[in-house]
Each structure stands twice: as structure tokens, then as C-alpha cells.
Amino acid sequence: MQTAILFSVKKKHYIQTLIEQGEHLKLDFKFEIAEAPKIARSLVAFANTEGGKLLVGVKDNGVIKGVQSNEEYYMLEHAAQSFCKPEVAFRSKEWIVEGKKVLEVSIDKSSDRPHKAPDNKRNFKAYIRVADENVLANGVQMKVWKRLNDNSNINLIYSETESLLLKYLKTNGHISIATFCKLADISKYRAEQLLADLIVMEVIDMRIVEKSASFHLKEE
Secondary structure, eight states, X not given: OOOXXXXXXXXXXXXXXXXXXXXXXXXXXXXXXXXXXXXXXXXXXXXXXTOEEEEETBOTTSOBOOOOOTHHHHHHHHHXXXXXXXXXXXXXXXXXXXXXXXXXXXXXXXXXOOOEXXXXXXOEEEEEEXXXXXXXXXXXXXXXXXXXXXXXXXXXXXXXXXXXXXXXXXXXXXBOHHHXXXXXXXXXXXXXXXXXXXXXXXXXXXXXXXTEEEEEEOOO
């Protein structure tokens, strides 16, 4: 007679499955919320990019330490209302994991971009999410948002400059702003305008790696 041996496998908590992903474009860990201006940069970065989640009470290495007090929620609310321009909406939920409280904060991609938050000098700047970091939005991104918010048609005539750019991209695959300025002998401001127009028209894409931007022909 055979005896069946049953093994009980404890299901992982939802928050633990998130933590196992590590920090990435749409997930950030915060041990605590101590400064409203600082957490505001995380809120606007998610809202300006693809949305995402903050797990408060979790260290950068994924260790759960727990939320220390209810003041952290109020600090978060204060950051969203007073240090995000315009205000960033969020949803939050408390979880008990390993006997400790974790605050899950969800931010949607905003249709009201760009949102701005104060930098270290208290100047309001737009931030975006790149991999697992919050970085300043560059001039091209700011001009893309402006074009989209203007809600007006872009009448782009392919002059020698645009033709030169597209030919370069077909041959080399990508280009930086500095290289484009040199190639076309134009100012940085003019280069950013042209690149922003082409992004809005879905001719090219911008990719940012370690705070450095490059531009590519949009894949069909």
C-alpha cells in the first residue's frame, strides 16, 4: 500500500512577489518618507513616465523594515499636494508582511504632463523615470510635452537638415544631440525642436540610458 505524502507550500505574499522583481522603471523601494520635496520627485517621475509603484517600508536591498509611523502617509499626501506642480494623484494600501506594515503607493501615468517637483535648490523641475532612477527631463522631452499640450498640427517640411538627420540615422542607427548639432551646424535649441517634432510625428524615438539620450528611427 502506497502512502501519499502531501507537502504544504506557503504562498508568497503579493508584496514579496513585487520585491523579488527589484527596483525598475515602474517600481521603487523607500525605507522611509522623511522629506516631502524628495518623495515628490519620485511621484512626478512616475506620473511623467509610465506610472508605477512605491513600496514604503522596504530598503533598497529588498529587506522589509516596515513603516515607522502614520506620519509617513501624511508626508506623502503633503508631497503630492504641495510639492508636485500640478498635484500628482495616487492610491495607497497598507499591507502586513512578515509582521510589518508596508505602504503600497500606486501612481498612474498622467495626462497632465509635465509634473514638476523641487530639486535640491528648491527650483521646480520635471523628472522622468529611467530604469530604476529619477532623472531630470531633458530639453527634447520638455518640448515634446509642449507640442502635445499645444494640441496643434505640426507642419514639418523636410528640409536639408531633416533629410540629413534621417540619412544619418539610416546609416548609423542612432545620434546624440551634440552630434546632430555638429552634423547640421545648428544650435542645441533648434536641434531639440526638430527632434521633438519628429518624436511627436512618430518618425523617431528617444532612448535614455544612464542620463544620456540618443535618437533612433521609430521601429515599424
